[in-house]
Amino acid sequence: MIRHIFILIWNRKRSNFLLITEILLSFFVLFVVSVLLVSNYYNYRQPMGFESANVWESRVTPGLDTTDRNGTFLLLLQELRGTPGVVAVTQTSDNTPFSFNNMNTDEYHYKGKQGPLTERYDADDELARVLGLKAVEGRWFDRRDDGARRTPVVVNRKFAESLFGSESPVGKVLTNTRTPEEWLIVGLVDTYRSGSDFAANEPAIFCRRVLQGDTRIGSREDPLLLIQVQAGSGAVLEQQLVRKIARVTKGWKANMTTLEENRQDKMKVMLTPLVALALVGLFLIINVALGLFGVLWYNISQRKAEIGLRRALGATGNSISGQFLGEMLVVTTLGVFGGLLLAVQFPLLGVFGLDPEVYLLAIALATMLVYVLTAVCAFQPSRIAAGILPAVSLRED
């Protein structure tokens, strides 16, 4: 019977061509949607590489006050660190976890080889403590780095692998082709996914920036603080800190949010296009399903005489239904096969730099969805075909 179905489909290749094309396109749309959903879910399952619980973010705005900004800010840091309930305080660049800011560069080179596009973070010695970052090789910044000739940096594994392969990055010196600046890698962290819960583990580099010597806060800089507080701290401590900032700095303003709030905000922003895309995908699937349903229904109405004939020749209702389902599954297989040829190019060519596992899962998901879709769409028309009375359909012809 399988051979018979193949013969039928081959001999009806012209009428089946559009159906196969529709299935191929559906597969591809489902594949793209699946890639996005799978890659986001895949990222979501990965460790973030840092702790955001009990970490508050405070933007300090000196306004027009230009009087010894650096000194005032250092005093503020000291006061905040001494506040009961505060565990650690760090000053960092604007691209804090879950923020909407980026600071990426591809300026790093190692022995003439250019590094990947890398997210760069300014970090002082306290950042690791505040965010719970763990150096898996080497160490985090400390006083030993004061006065270092080369800027000490810590990189994540993604950065290290793309530039050094399996070699340890610690002790290696990064250069820049445009300026004489050099960076010494002192440590390696495993993962740092600060963009959002759905962000990929992109290459990251932490450059030591401590306010000492010539390094001062800029005249227009609104410093950003990350403050780790004791678990259970709430609005009372928040008010205390805001008041303390105003008192110590004599009028600087500050706002306070938590990284968890930022995380939820970012999650909403990230989920919105994903949900929209999923809805568009769902809409497409419904359209494809209605299309398939209509085509199959039409096919059956056109083939009533054939169904009657087959019943007369000994086919049972179930074998008629099985034949129609079988034909649909063979047509689906041909469409999916075409789609697979296209889809496997993505992991083979390493498109978008996604893990091949993501593509393979997406292919499996899209294949399953297409088969389920066609089987569901073919089921009812096939049952109708099975119920056609042979005497009636033969007479109608």
Add this chain to the structure above:
Amino acid sequence: MNFTTAQSNLFDPAATGVAVAPAPAMIKLTDIEKVYQTKTIETVALNRVNLTINKGEFVSIMGPSGCGKSTLLSIIGLLDEPSSGQVEIAGRPVTSYSDKELAGLRNQKIGFVFQSYHLINDLSVLDNVELPLLYRRSVSGQERRQRAHAALDKVGLSARTSHFPSQLSGGQRQRVAIARALAGNPELILADEPTGNLDSVMGEEIMDLLLHLNRHEGVTIVMVTHDEHQAQKTERVIRFFDGSQVS
């Protein structure tokens, strides 16, 4: 119920315990009625039909259009159920048979020939002839091919196996339909106006073929026809009018 046993015994009078007679009844219809009912109209297609067709007979059924000939043929061919009455094939009533059992009976024992041939245009002549054997799991692909070739040989179309129905004349198409009926090696052929769409020469060819099958291969044939000339060639003519048998 053991379907295989039922099939194998159905056309064997000895197995059913009936004494072997010179011309045993292959089909016996008792008080058959067929009523088509809609919300407003009730149409009586067959009215208390009693009919016996013996094994090896060539019977033609005649009557004006709408008198119930094709309905009767559908009931004999197990394609339709009577509203009341009993259909017996080789002494066994088939009214209580399941869909699967009826399909098995049609496949094993009955061959159909239709006025409009009912060939599948997207299948070659050979594939069309193979169709009834597709529904027999016991027949291998190779045997299917062999039997289809043999059936086409019988109707003189062995040179046209790879042609498609659209490439054949009406007479050739009807011969393919007869070959398809023969491929299953049936004991009964039901032909619904087999020459109705053919010119007189081709009609004669088809009639000769059916007569040959009946006389030399012992196939029982029930043929519906409008053609008095063709009907006279058969052993018995049954006439219908307004759903009732008149002779």
